[in-house]
Amino acid sequence: MAVPTVKLSSGYDMPMVGLGTFDLKPDSTAAAAVSASLQAGYRHFDTAWIYNTEATVGNTLNQKIRDGDVTREELFVTTKGDVRGSIGQPVAEIMKQLKPSDRDYVDTWRDMEKLVDEGLVRSIGVSNFNVQQLSRLLNTPGLRYRPVCNQIEIHPYHTNGELVECCHRTGVVPVSFSTLGRGGNYSDSRGTMTLLQDPVLTSLATKYDKTAAQVILRWCIQMNVAVIPKSSNPDRIRQNMQLFDFQLSGPDMAAISALNQNRRVWDISLWKDFPNFPDSPSTSI
Ligand code: A2P
Numbered sequence: 001m002a003v004p005t006v007k008l009s010s011g012y013d014m015p016m017v018g019l020g021t022f023d024l025k026p027d028s029t030a031a032a033a034v035s036a037s038l039q040a041g042y043r044h045f046d047t048a049w050i051y052n053t054e055a056t057v058g059n060t061l062n063q064k065i066r067d068g069d070v071t072r073e074e075l076f077v078t079t080k081g082d083v084r085g086s087i088g089q090p091v092a093e094i095m096k097q098l099k100p101s102d103r104d105y106v107d108t109w110r111d112m113e114k115l116v117d118e119g120l121v122r123s124i125g126v127s128n129f130n131v132q133q134l135s136r137l138l139n140t141p142g143l144r145y146r147p148v149c150n151q152i153e154i155h156p157y158h159t160n161g162e163l164v165e166c167c168h169r170t171g172v173v174p175v176s177f178s179t180l181g182r183g184g185n186y187s188d189s190r191g192t193m194t195l196l197q198d199p200v201l202t203s204l205a206t207k208y209d210k211t212a213a214q215v216i217l218r219w220c221i222q223m224n225v226a227v228i229p230k231s232s233n234p235d236r237i238r239q240n241m242q243l244f245d246f247q248l249s250g251p252d253m254a255a256i257s258a259l260n261q262n263r264r265v266w267d268i269s270l271w272k273d274f275p276n277f278p279d280s281p282s283t284s285i
Contacts, residue, residue, distance in 0.1 A: 002041075003015040003016060003017055003041055003042070003043060003044070003241070003244075004016050004221075004244065006173050006224070006226060008123050008148035008149070008173060009146045009148050009171050009172070010116075010122060010123035010124075010145070010146075010148050012076075012122050012123055012148075013076075014044060014076050014123075014148075014149070014173065014226065015042070015043050015044035015076055015226075016221055016226045016227065017042065017044065017217070017221075017226070017227055017228075017229075017240070017241055017243065018042065018044030018045055018046050018076070018078070018226070018227070018228040019033065019034065019037040019042050019044070019045050019046065019228065019229075019230070019231075019237070020046050020177065020228040020229055020230030021033070021034075021045065021046060021047045021051055021053040021056075021057055021230060022046075022048070022051045022053075022177075022230055023051070023230060024051070024053050024056075024230065024232055025232075026051075026052045026053050026055065026056050027056065029232050030053045030056040030057065030060075030232075031056050031059075031060045032232070032234075033231065033232045033234075033237060034056070034057055034060040034061065034064075035060060035064070036234040036237045036238075037237050037241075038061075038064055038069060038070055040234075040237055040238045040241050041241055042237075042241060043070070043074050043075055043076060044075075044076040044077075044078070044228070045057050045061070045075070045076070045077050045078070046078045046079075046151075046175075046228040047077070047078065047079050047080075048079055048080035048081065049079065049080065049081035050080075050081070054079055057077070058077075061075060061077070078125075078151075078228075080127060100271050100274035100276065100277075102274075102275060105126075105129075105133065105137065105276060106136070106137060106140050109124075109137060109140070109143075109147075112124045112145075113144050113145050116145050123148040123149075124145055124147060124148065125147045125148045125149035125150065125151065125172075125173075125175075126147045126149070126150050126151075127150065127151035127152070127177075128150075128151070128152060128268075128278055129147075129150050129152075129278065130163060130278040130279070131162060131163055131166045133276065133278060134147070134150060134163075134166060134167070134170065134172065135166070135170075138170055138172075146171070146172070147172055148172065148173060149172060149173040149174070149175050149226070150163070150167050150172050150173075150174055150175070151175040151176075151177055151228075152164075152174060152175070152176070152177065153176070153177055153178050153264055153265065153266060154174065154176035154177075154179065154220065154225055155176065155178060155179050155180065155181050155195060155216060155265075156181075156195065156198065156201065156216060156219070156256050156257070156259040156260065157181060157193065157195055157259060157260065157261045157262075157263045158260065158261070158262060158263055158264050158265075159257050159259075159260040160174075161257070161260070164223065164225060168224065173224075173226055174224075174225045174226070175225070175226040175227075175228060176220050176225050176226065176227050176228070177228060178265045178266065179216060179217060179220060179227050179228075179229055180195065180196060180213050180216060180217075180229055181193055181195030181196065181265050182265045183196065184196045184197065186265040188263075188267065190263065193263065193265060195212075195216070196212045196213060196216075197212070198212070198259060200255055200256065200259055201215055201216065201256070201259075204248070204252055204255070204256070207252075208246050208248070209246075210242075210246060211239060213229070213236070213239065213240065214239060214240070214242065214243060215248070215256070216256070217229060217240060217243050218243045218246065218247075218248055219248060219253060219256045219257075221243055221244075222247070222248055222253060223253075227240075
């Protein structure tokens with residue numbers, strides 16, 4: 001079955017489900033995950049310079065194109081750069097070493113627009129922009145290409161409602177990262193987050209004969225939020241695509257949204273002194 005797509009403001013279609021490749025090992029694990037995903041029907045792949053998976057994703061897809069398993073036209077590949085960091089180190093280390101730039105993101109946007117003009121990319125978008133930043137960019141005089149998407153942290157414990165609503169109102173597709181709360185693999189001062197074991201989600205999983213992960217992903221899809229769950233496990237890769245044979249009721253959607261705790265699985269507070277720090281109380285990402 002073809003994956004449902006969303007029409008971007010650039011005119012291109014983006015599959016609503018993609019494979020996230022953050023935290024995949026840039027070796028045979030990532031290559032196997034990309035292969036398993038293609039087989040499971042994924043046509044959307046999300047990478048970034050800092051994930052250190054761009055080459056593996058690109059090489060694996062190229063090989064599959066050469067093998068005739070897929071065509072380039074069917075594929076939607078997202079990447080992000082050009083940030084300075086240390087490749088090959090644990091994420092926490094990279095997070096510490098990343099130095100946010102003081103450069104105005106509108107100037108960066110102008111550079112990104114040139115990539116479209118040069119035919120190097122088809123669509124350009126943003127990530128971790130808050131309501132004010134997104135609005136400022138969209139209202140920039142002489143803007144030639146609109147951001148097609150805003151990739152932000154969205155899951156039942158961090159629903160990000162105001163920003164999602166802003167994206168929808170302005171024709172920017174919200175893309176959720178860490179949709180599964182990093183697989184329950186996160187601890188902070190509030191303790192360990194076990195999103196996938198949340199009783200509301202596990203009881204809905206039983207009700208719909210799905211897993212808690214599928215319930216969360218479906219909740220996003222029904223809100224018109226695209227998802228890019230990361231997995232290296234072929235069964236879970238397949239599972240994360242099986243979202244289109246059930247529908248959550250209105251009350252069940254609301255029950256999931258009511259789980260919100262404004263609780264991130266990414267601590268970005270170390271960037272709080274950065275002039276474009278996006279996380280102020282009124283405009284949390
Ligand atoms: P694995 O690669 O072993 O499947 P997030 O996208 O929120 O960062 O979550 C990614 C984490 O969630 C990974 O640790 C991944 O582990 C795990 N994961 C991905 N899909 C599922 C699933 N369907 N059920 C349970 N855990 C999952």
